[in-house]
Amino acid sequence: MNPHHHLDASTVIAYSAGALPAAFAAVVSAHLSICSACRQRWLDADRVGGHFLKQQEGAPLSSTARASMLARLSGEEPEGSAEVAVSTTHDPHALPKPLWPYFGETYQALRWRLIGPGVHHIRARDVTDSHLMLLRVAPGRSLPMHSHGGNELTMILQGAYDDSLGHFAPGDVADLDCDVEHQPVTSPGVPCICVAATDAPLRFSGWLARTLQPLFNL
């Protein structure tokens, strides 16, 4: 994958600072796992964090902290350098690894739920501060026009779609905030599967509203 649409710098900063809701962090991790350019920006953001850490004045620890640290050292074995082999070849049947804890490893094993004409979805259950879901939209279909009360972060996993912001193919992320109203149209051929994080209910203005609104507005 060689993505053309990347994470917004403000999203990278929030991820680095530990300030991103869990659903968004999951999508960011998924994109980072396939995008070396964004990994580089992430490292830069962490350098800013390191700089602030270094510049800070310290806060005192309890009087026993130092001695207890020393006492704990002798019982600790070094872990050695990390030598776990990570496959860099892209397996078309596997989801990006950071999504495995939420949805499982392979597309085949996904259990889709129909939620509207040509639209299936799966919600990640163990995310509580935001919404994380997989969406599968049939090829050549137009999603209803919608905008967002807050943020939306979407990564394309399979297939593609077009909207006013451009063409989005596997690996690309659409990093949108509330100002954007868009109407994605999926490309012909294969279904478009994406992983999406939202922190506020979507606001649909189209005909699918009755079907989709209860889904997003929990």
Place this chain on the structure above:
Amino acid sequence: MMATDPVTPKVTPIEAIRRVSMPANHAADDAGYWADQMAAVSARRDVECFMHIYDHYAPRLQRYLLGLNVPAAQAEELVQESLLRLWRRSAQFDAARASLATWLFRIARNLYIDSVRGEPHWLPIQDGLEQLDLECTDSTTSSTEAFTDQAGLSRAIDELPAPQARLIRMSYYEAKSHSEIAHELSMPLGSVKSNLRRAFAKLQAGLRPSR
């Protein structure tokens, strides 16, 4: 307090010279000094060098975690756990990729998200992503920390317009989400993001002034 340290191993002449030639205040700002301390920890489990790192960074980590509203006792436990991780994983530290401050920031941030925010998948995902980083140390030498300009970053932060500097600080020192910042400053969400975007571009330029 531990004025004298019974576990401290003998100081080799080379280390003694280095310490004499590098007064503490000066050394603390020098990424090379901390890389040397880490090399000693990694190569021979040097407790004295580890405690140099501890004495300098433990209070800073504590301040960082208190800033994230972690209660003092829990913050201290996370500080100890962060430095224990550094002790265990010292072989994974690569001074060419990240300074000790950057590495410690990552460790503490990750433990904070794991235990305070209670996100059970965060640590394994981060370990996986860091593996990718290790693999990608191919030809991107210009992007490694050894080639970045810490003074340039410091200057870039100082030169940020006040509103942008404030947003960057709120992000890092308080781990505030964009929505929280927008609410707190009565600022449109879009402005929070665009200001952070502009600030980050300047900081990146500061990290690589030659580009």
